[in-house]
Amino acid sequence: xxxxxxxxxxxxxxxxxxxxxxxxxxxxxxxxxxxxxxxxxxxxxxxxxxxxxxxxxxxxxxxxxxxxxxxxxxxxxxxxxxxxxxxxxxxxxxxxxxx
Numbered sequence: 001x002x003x004x005x006x007x008x009x010x011x012x013x014x015x016x017x018x019x020x021x022x023x024x025x026x027x028x029x030x031x032x033x034x035x036x037x038x039x040x041x042x043x044x045x046x047x048x049x050x051x052x053x054x055x056x057x058x059x060x061x062x063x064x065x066x067x068x069x070x071x072x073x074x075x076x077x078x079x080x081x082x083x084x085x086x087x088x089x090x091x092x093x094x095x096x097x098x099x
Contacts, residue, residue: 035056041060048098059085059086061086062086
């Protein structure tokens, strides 16, 4: 399933490109072991509202990942703190956390 949206908001996972295989529970409660692939293009902004687990995150030069006002979003890739930057593709065990 694919959808093109400027703001994910309430659309949540329905707006993401999800794998065709059913999700399987991972060893930690609340996580998914399947890959979630997110691509933001055309000036899209994803406002992260809670911890998110991805396998691939692609940002074009005009798109961004943010948190709500007063919060910040941080990212780790394979447990390594990594700065979010436009025009990049990140792959691995990606965790976005809102603080």
